Amino acid sequence: MQFLRNINPTRAIMGRLFLWFWATFIVTALLAVWGSRLFFEDLQVIDVKPRELADLNQVVERIQRERFTDLPIHEALDRSSRGVRGRLVAVALNDNRLIAGGGPPLRENDKKDLLRLVGQNAPIAVKRGALKIIGPVFFERETTRYALFVAKLDMPEQQAPPFVLFVIIALVTTTLLSWLFAKSLTNPILHIQGSAKRLASGDWQTRVGRAAKRQDELGQLARDFNKMAEQLETMWSAQKRLLADVSHELRSPLARLQMALGLAHQQDVDPETLMRIEREADRMEALVSQLLTLSRAEAGEINRHKQSLSTALYDVFTDAQFEAANKNKQLRIADVPNLVVNIDSMLLCRAVENVLRNAIRHSKLVTDVTFSDDAQTWSIHITDDGDGLAVEECDRVFAPFYRATLARERESGGVGLGLSIAKAAVELHHGRIIAKPATKGGLRVSLSFPKS
Structure with missing residues (x-):
């Protein structure tokens, strides 16, 4: 059974394409043949036109002329057929042998029709599909009696219906089968694409479901994607645990360092050296504090309650006004x-404060805070008039420890975690934070939240 599964052509997209196109071709051909046989291959007896019967009698007279008697019967028929718009066929009555005047071999159905008509006493005309047979007219040659027929193409007066029928059958069949096949390929591709977008946006638990059960290349791609997502989730979880553990462990040596600084101040150690050590200790304390805040935010710790927006942001805006004035x-x-x-x-x-302080730090003169809301969301927009960021940097500024080109100097303050904390806090509220260049220069950061 395993061997049969391995050689199964439907396990590969190439094999499925090959089989599907062949199936489409075969089904279309069968339906077309069935339709043509059903509607246009029945044997019909029709009236003989006087002109057709006169042409057939003239052929008999021509064959019996002296200059044709020395020619073989098939050559005499071939030469005589030039004056008739059709193909001459003679049937030897003694052995039912068919003699055609050149051209391709007769179809089996046409041969049977000719042999059935040999017993007719008077000429008739029959039609099967587009082929019309007229006869018999009897003549003798070299003691052999023959029945003469003429076979000619007689297309229907209205050619559009058969052609339209074939086209409709082909179009409907190929369109339906091709659409089903295309859908069977595009659905898993779109599913994988959607999962990739969710994974790129930070949803580490995203997995491809139904497509991973396929046994072709798309199924293998989906399973590889799931493995990649699991590895990324594991690495991200390990990074968060590392940040939390390191931040927690750094608290103890920092506390001891600050105690040692206090003792050093009491022992009249060089004040300038102590101030430098104390400044670096404060920076490390700020870094540890922000790391702990980021770890808690990314861990999903949230305590919601309903509150007036103006009340919630009052202290943040008051402090920001004071900082801007300074x-x-x-x-x-x-x-x-x-x-x-x-x-x-x-x-x-914390999210609004981090974005607002970042805007004030990099603005040249003015920072604007505006609001907007609709039926589903409410938003805060913070815009500065600084030098702004390149478009490609606008997404990267929310990554931990990322410093944009304009903020790399240590004197700018911060450790590259403020916007990461803001992003984590906004996403905990199921919102979005977006940075983009402002219309008149600078940077515009929008924090959007659902009304729920």
């Missing part, structure tokens, strides 16, 4: 919509 910059905040939102106020405030 840097001789302007912060313009539009009227906060009168909305009651279901949020984790700490995470939301």
Whole structure:
């Protein structure tokens, strides 16, 4: 059984394409032949036209002339057929031998029709498909009696219906079968494509379902995708655990370092050296604190409750106004919509604060905060008038520890985790955060949340 599965051509897309196209061709041909036989191959007896009978009698007279008597019967028929729009066939009555005046061999059905007509006393005409047979007219040659017939193509007066029928049969059959086959290929491809998009957006639990059960290359691709997604999820989980563990473990040496700094201050150690050590310790403390916040946010820890949006953001905007004034910059905040939102106020405030402080830091003079809402979502838009970012950097700024070109200097502050924390906090609320170049220069960051 395993051997049969291995040689099964339907396990490969190439084999399936080959078999499907052949099946389409065979089914179409069979239906066309069936339709033609059903509608156009019946034997019909029709009236003999006087002109056709006169032409046949003239052929008999011509064959019996002296200059034709010395020729073999088949050659005499061939030469005599030039004056008749058809093919001459003679049947020897003594042995039912058929003699045709040149041309391709007769079909079996045509031979049978000729032999049936030999016994007719008077000429008649029969038609099968497009072939019309007229006869018999009897003559003798070299003591042998023959029955003479003429076979000619007689197309129907209206040729459109048969042609249209064949075209319709072919089009309907090939279209239906090809559509079914294309759908069987494109559905798993679209499924894998959708899963890839969800995985790229950070949904590490995304897997390809039904397509992974196929036994062809697409099924193998889906199974490989699932393995890749499992590896990525494992690596991402390990990274989150590492960040949480390292952040937690760094707390103890930092606490001891700060205690040692306190003792050093009491022992009159060089103040400038102590200030430098203390500044670096504070930076490390800030880094550890943000790492712990990021780990909690990515772990999905959220505590929602309903609250007025203006109340939730009041302290954030007050502190931002103070920070902007200290840097001789302007912060313009539009009227906060009168909305009651279901949020984790700490995470939301941390997200807005991180984006807002980043905008104030990189603005030249003005930072604007605006709001928008519709039936499904509400959004906060924070726009600065700084140098902005390139389009390709707008997605990467939310990655942990990423520093854009304009923010690489250490004096700019921060450790590259603020926007990552904002992204994690927004996604915990099932929202989206997007950065893009502002219309008049600078950067515009939009935080959108569902109304639920």
